[in-house]
Amino acid sequence: MQVTSRAAPSHFLARLLQLPRPASSQKVEEVLAPKLQDWRRSAGALNRVLKDLKSHKRPDLVCQLVELLHRDGRVRMGLAQYSSGLSACARAKQWQLALYFFFHAMPEGHVDPDTISYSATITSLEKGAQWQLALRLFDSMPESSLAADVIIYNATISSCEKGGHWPRALDLFNAMPEAKLSPDVISYNATISSCQKGGQWQLALHLFNAMPWASIAASIVSYSAAISSCETGAQWPMALQLFDSIREAKLVPNIVSYGAVISACGASGEWQLALRLLGSLHHDSCQPNVISYNAAISSCEKVGAWQWALQLFSAMPQAKLDPNVISYNATISACEKGQQWKRALAFFHAMRDREITPNITTHNATISSMAAAAQWQRALRLFAEMPETEPVPNLSICYNAAMTACEKGGQWQLALHVFHSMPAAALEPDLISYSAAISALEKGAQWHLALHLFASMPTPTRTHDVISVSAAISACARGQQWQRALQLWESMPQADTVSFNAAISACAKGQQWQRAVQLLASMPQADTVSFNTALSAFGPETWQGALSLFRSMPKAEIAPDIGSYNSVLDAACDQDAGYALFLEALQQNVYHQLLRKGPWFLDLHEMSRGSACLAARWWLSTILPPRLQTQKRQKCIIVSGFWHSALWSSSSRLAGWNYRMGPQPVFVANGGYPNSCSGVAPTSQASGQSSAGQSGKPGTPS
Template sequence: MSSTPNPSPIIFDFPHSTHSPHPKSSNPAFTTHKTLISCKESKSKGALEEKKKVVFVDYDNGKHQVSTHVSGLRKADIPKHYRLRVEADRFQKDWSVSEVVERLLKLNHWDDVEGLLNRWVGRFSRKNFPLLIREITQIGSLEHSVQVFRWMKNQKNYCARTDIYNMMIRLHARHNIVDQARGLFFEMQKWRCKPDAETYNALINAHGRAGQWRWAMNIMDDMLRAAIPPSRSTYNNLINACGTSGNWKEALNVCKKMTENGVGPDLVTHNIVLSAYKRGNQYSKALSYFELMKGTNIRPDTTTLNIVIYCLVKLGQNGKAIDIFNSMKEKRSECCPDVVTFTTIIHLYSVCGQIENCQTVFNTMLAEGLKPNIVSYNALIGAYASHGMDKEALSVFNEIKKNGFHPDVVSYTSLLNAYGKSGKPEKAMKVFELMRRNHCKPNLVSYNALIDAYGSKGLLTEAVEILHEMERNGVQPNIVSICTLLAACGRCGQKVKIKSVLSAAELRGIKLNTTAYNSAIGSYLCVGEYDKALSLYRAMRTKKVKPDPVTYNVLISGCCKMSKYGEALGFLDEMMDLKIPLSKEVYSSVICAYSKQASVLARSLLIVFL
């Protein structure tokens, strides 16, 4: 056999024995043979490694694309009898794994995918199969990956492997296809592949993305019964499964169990817990958890601070949110603001009514070299729409298409709302029709915005027709739709329609909330129906729907307009008994009631005196 200096050869020196068929002889011509066995280095070692190469660099825009090239085992590496077979066939191609994937992606999933794979020489080496699955699953093409996997299982030299199934389960998790992911889990066991920690992690992640946190918990129990110790990724996936489902309490329990089992949380864990608080609308708890996080050796990253800024905005602590944003811009080496950060700040200024700052932040984002996404554009359109600035909103909407994005349902709805707020229902309807022509299906918010556009102009008939149209299209109205119609009835002065809208809500099983009662009471008072408004208010109290300052402001101001000053002051007493804080509007209405009542009393005394 051939001898190589590295690795060292293995030498077997057989001892002489009386039972040996070749006993030692005194004849000097007879010599003892030593067997030398050496191992050659594998030629295919480098073929299985990824080689990165830069394909495209754009220095002007600061962009680059890096692709990986995987050679795999080629014709020279496959067994000799296969090599002789393919050399005689001119249709067999010695492609690399990356070239095979590239050619597969050029095909439609209904094309002859198997025909292309059957021309690939590398199929005769089973070591190429996991490389092929890894390459095509990383790209994320589900249809092609499923077809390749099906073809692979029909090959004679295929050997089922756990890592191949893990990659397929992760791919189905990315596409939120839970049933198929679970099916692969059971299939791999039929093929005698033992699930490992990565398998369970992928399956927990699949159910977590689908919001099935109870399934994820059961899979964790199965993992423990199989005597597979959970890793940090296992716990993180399970916490994320609970958090994305809005079950933040269960997420905390898993985090506590994680610490008790000696697996310390990392930055990903902390971010998942903060996200769970955020999804559960527990903004104060998220900020408290962030303060505890500061006491650890784990430094927050951009994702952490984005969640904190979001929670501060929701709590109305805009000053603190701006301070964190400014500190991120100053300390770029630690946490650099990204598109999500800038988008949240745009929303902050929109809520505050500082529209100029919204555009300034958007321009700063562009100056920083960040490319806005569709959410950023929608936030800016929404800011303009909330103030009825339809021209500016249309300008941003056109920018979306210029920059290669496709407007989504939020983009169209925000532009529609901008025309509605500016009192242009006809243009709002044109946007609505444009949305449908571009195959963008209107949602409930879109219909409500269109109803409000017509209702705010007193066009009640058109608003009701839109309500009927949305029901015909399978979109069920909600309490916002009812509130919008009730407010429109008040503007039009059609008291008969108010009762019809209330009956329609009851017929559809829509329970009136405080806002709906406020709209209905205000509409009755606008048309002079004090008794019906009072009856509705009593029904509101009977059904234990808690009134708010707006309720009493509507009642007190309505009574003043109808010269019922005593009743207005009576509602003030009820408001004080319920310890509802007085707003500026209530103060104004009460002062008006007191002044009017005093003038009436003075006039009565004057008549008596005369």
């Protein structure tokens, strides 16, 4: 078998090839100087040099050579030389130089462009993501009495694809038969990709399925583009079907098609399937790359499987792959969804250690992670460290996340400061911005400011944004402004469950139980929160209504939870019916934590004031007496729950429960356990009775 090898380059060509990328104009001129005289006499030798440079993959030198010779003006340059320069510009991604050749150098040299010149220039613009210029040049071809060929159509469609302008790409594709041109596989691939990137997955699949009817055999690029369109449409079964059909078409899946199907499965929450696909890459002799790992990590991130995301990230160095900014962003987002803010922050700092610059997405995910954990100080520190940048689509997310962090940390002043700083960053507050700021004001009981900010929203936004209206209603509820809350609620075109619940809460806090019940009855689909909020509107005087509403929950197919029992028992705790309901709750194991540390330890966590009083009554009357008959002295402990020391204010209810027992129970207020609150638990004794303390506050430690 004969083996052909490339001839050794001449001394002149060797000197050219030794020049660095990019080479300075001065160095190129020094090497060219001995040849200029020959080229001025005949361009044949020049053509050979241009061809040799192309074969040695030095388009940068071809560009410089053509540019220098044009500026020299003494070498006659024709269409062949300029076409070589234009083609080299496309390969070297020098679209500005291509425009210079096409619009300045060629007219100055009285050289008219042909279809090859147009094709090379449009391709240069496509490579440089200059889709508007590519379209303008394409549309100007009739002025030169030239008709575009398939290559020019393909380059222009590809430029539209890169520019995200799918309608024009589709128009160009559909115009090809009118121009008596038959689209080839490249035409289909570029148009399918354009539709996929534009979110038009149905069109993309339609084009793919039309290829056999046009007698066009789909390539692996066609399959990859079609599979990617399934990711856009969350059609993971179709993506798998297309992936499996690659082998039926006698093609071999490559790393791009694997990455596409992994992303499609991950986008639909099928993260385990995505991981299996990543593990099967070796079956097709494919080595995982950064893109495939990123797709797998993103699939874990979308479902909050942060442990798997971390494991994949840790496996990248073992696969001799360096994580990039997308790898870090996906992993940080996974930590955010898994409420692992410390890990998210560690990855953020690790990026800087590896000299990887965090982008807006990185800051968004990390600040959001801090916000979810109420780490408002850290969130604001990261927010302040963000580099100054031009306004970008995702920049407002950072501001919104910072405001959310302030809201969760109870820092309404700081949230308002972040909100008002958005215009200085050339950002217009969006719906989420307003909602986050209003929610922060609501949490801070600043209902006046919340309503003022709500009123400042653009009218179309204000009337149609359910989240911000609900936040404003909640702010009114905190300020005991139930009338204003109802006015806001009535202004909504269509209320959702959250806004209904906010309005019911406002009525409940305003002791308007009738209106609360009316709102509940008008809800299309009430939930447990709706009933619990309405139940909280009832007081001791209307306990029968609370009990009746509670009993109606099963009819509405709503299962009562601990909040439901707490709300109704707050209203009925002085009634026998209330005590009977409490005993019913015990049978349902609602208050399973009461005696979790034994009969001498009453744990009132998660209980309201009314349910806690009934629990104490039950404990003192049912649990302790039989056990104290055999005990002379026994330390008894009550731990209060989220209602803090509200039981002390109800001590009169317990004072009448007199039984012959040992020492007075010890109360540890505000949820502290004895082993962590030494010195604060009262230990004063009273013989003959057990009372909650006559002074209404904890006793003095002995």
